Amino acid sequence: MYVFCYEYKLSTSQLFVIPNYYILVIDVYQAWCGPCKAVVNLFRKLKNEFGEDDVLHFGVAEADSIPTLQPFRNKCEPVFLFCVNGKIITIVRGVNAPLISKKITELVQEEREIAAGQKEHSVEDASRQLAFFFPNFGIKRTDQKVEKTLALIRPSLLKERRRKYSVLQRIKDDGFKIAMQKEIILSEEQTREFYKEHENQDYFPVLLEQMTSGPTLILALTRENAVAHWRDLLGPKTVEEAMKENPNSLRAKYAVNNIPIDQLHGSSTPDDAQKELQFFFPQEHTLALIKPAAAKKHKDDIMQKVKEAGFTISKIKEEALTREMATQFYRDHKGKPFFEHLVTYMTEGPSVVMILTKENAVEEWRQLMGPTDPEVAKATSPESIRAQFAQDILSNAVHGSSNREHALKSIECVFGEIDTD
Numbered sequence: 001m002y003v004f005c006y007e008y009k010l011s012t013s014q015l016f017v018i019p020n021y022y023i024l025v026i027d028v029y030q031a032w033c034g035p036c037k038a039v040v041n042l043f044r045k046l047k048n049e050f051g052e053d054d055v056l057h058f059g060v061a062e063a064d065s066i067p068t069l070q071p072f073r074n075k076c077e078p079v080f081l082f083c084v085n086g087k088i089i090t091i092v093r094g095v096n097a098p099l100i101s102k103k104i105t106e107l108v109q110e111e112r113e114i115a116a117g118q119k120e121h122s123v124e125d126a127s128r129q130l131a132f133f134f135p136n137f138g139i140k141r142t143d144q145k146v147e148k149t150l151a152l153i154r155p156s157l158l159k160e161r162r163r164k165y166s167v168l169q170r171i172k173d174d175g176f177k178i179a180m181q182k183e184i185i186l187s188e189e190q191t192r193e194f195y196k197e198h199e200n201q202d203y204f205p206v207l208l209e210q211m212t213s214g215p216t217l218i219l220a221l222t223r224e225n226a227v228a229h230w231r232d233l234l235g236p237k238t239v240e241e242a243m244k245e246n247p248n249s250l251r252a253k254y255a256v257n258n259i260p261i262d263q264l265h266g267s268s269t270p271d272d273a274q275k276e277l278q279f280f281f282p283q284e285h286t287l288a289l290i291k292p293a294a295a296k297k298h299k300d301d302i303m304q305k306v307k308e309a310g311f312t313i314s315k316i317k318e319e320a321l322t323r324e325m326a327t328q329f330y331r332d333h334k335g336k337p338f339f340e341h342l343v344t345y346m347t348e349g350p351s352v353v354m355i356l357t358k359e360n361a362v363e364e365w366r367q368l369m370g371p372t373d374p375e376v377a378k379a380t381s382p383e384s385i386r387a388q389f390a391q392d393i394l395s396n397a398v399h400g401s402s403n404r405e406h407a408l409k410s411i412e413c414v415f416g417e418i419d420t421d
């Protein structure tokens with residue numbers, strides 16, 4: 001039985017649809033004892049205190065029934081996972097009320113600063129949660145028959161949260177994996193560009209109005225024969241035809257009342273899929289760095305992982321960062337207790353500095369690095385570089401830009417102005 005404050009009960013199948021951009025505190029419990037009763041009052045108090053901007057959420061997950069939570073099984077104390085933006089950032093073991101309360105207060109404060117535009121999210125992309133729950137995904141791609149297609153969940157359907165999750169569930173049940181995803185509000189210009197072949201159709205003004213009316217969820221889906229399979233699931237092209245000819249098709253089932261435009265898109269052919277994926281997920285560059293201690297000990301193993309993950313190494317050099325460079329790199333951490341140690345550690349020998357190129361490179365490199373703290377990495381992303389090669393939270397093997405803007409700045413700072421197109 002769940003208490004009022006647990007809005008999400010996570011099961012394996014639901015794990016990948018945790019809402020993004022929330023602080024989600026998950027009580028990982030053992031079946032025999034149930035969710036932790038000792039924290040209920042604390043959670044209720046915090047929810048009252050911080051409830052107004054809808055940023056703080058609580059969930060429960062049963063360790064015994066979820067394979068990914070295996071490391072937390074058979075423990076006689078509860079474990080609390082703190083997720084921001086779909087990424088686990090901290091684990092607290094045991095009912096340490098002051099620590100839990102402090103962490104939540106800090107996180108809410110930070111989210112409020114971000115919402116007020118005073119600060120940026122260090123992690124932009126929601127697909128980070130994928131790295132946590134499906135740590136192996138995207139790391140080894142050996143199956144050549146697997147195909148990618150583009151799927152869109154249009155704004156009117158996306159607004160209906162439950163139905164959105166139901167579509168995501170259906171995608172998963174049909175054997176697709178979400179290789180990349182992002183939620184964006186398309187501008188008029190982007191919509192016109194994407195739908196330029198439809199510009200002269202009578203339905204175009206409604207399509208334009210619909211597509212720019214709110215966020216669209218853009219998904220790169222993979223599985224064998226993905227293009228045809230997704231197209232078949234969607235059914236006939238218009239809502240009217242779908243309702244008449246195939247009421248079980250997704251376009252019929254997920255139509256939105258009074259809106260004539262269907263709510264789901266899929267690429268028509270593999271060629272179209274390639275073009276559409278390139279439109280929404282263009283090749284990207286990120287700055288990756290193998291930190292000095294790891295460069296000395298694990299360079300070859302880490303480089304192997306970079307190649308296996310399909311990155312192109314567009315530039316590479318080995319060089320010791322100067323104190324100025326390290327300070328610039330980590331300027332956001334200035335003032336934190338570990339800052340001086342970090343700068344010293346980063347300058348104690350040569351680092352391997354690379355520009356990595358791939359679709360969605362910034363996010364994918366961060367997935368491959370794994371969580372900042374190797375303890376968290378071992379528990380949640382055992383295939384990640386930090387799980388395998390980091391010593392501790394400071395000496396954590398690798399660095400990666402946290403978003404595209406940082407990537408551009410860092411690349412320029414380390415390699416000067418270069419033509420990365």
Ligand SMILES: Nc1ncnc2c1ncn2[C@@H]1O[C@H](COP(=O)(O)OP(=O)(O)OP(=O)(O)O)[C@@H](O)[C@H]1O
Nearest residue numbers: 333338342371372393394395396398399400401402
């Ligand atoms: N609590 C901590 N104690 C010691 N060192 C820390 C701590 N938190 C972060 N660091 C160090 O500072 C670096 C930057 O922290 P940040 O939170 O930006 O992590 P990250 O984005 O995962 O890592 P990076 O910026 O190196 O890619 C970490 O990689 C780590 O070396």
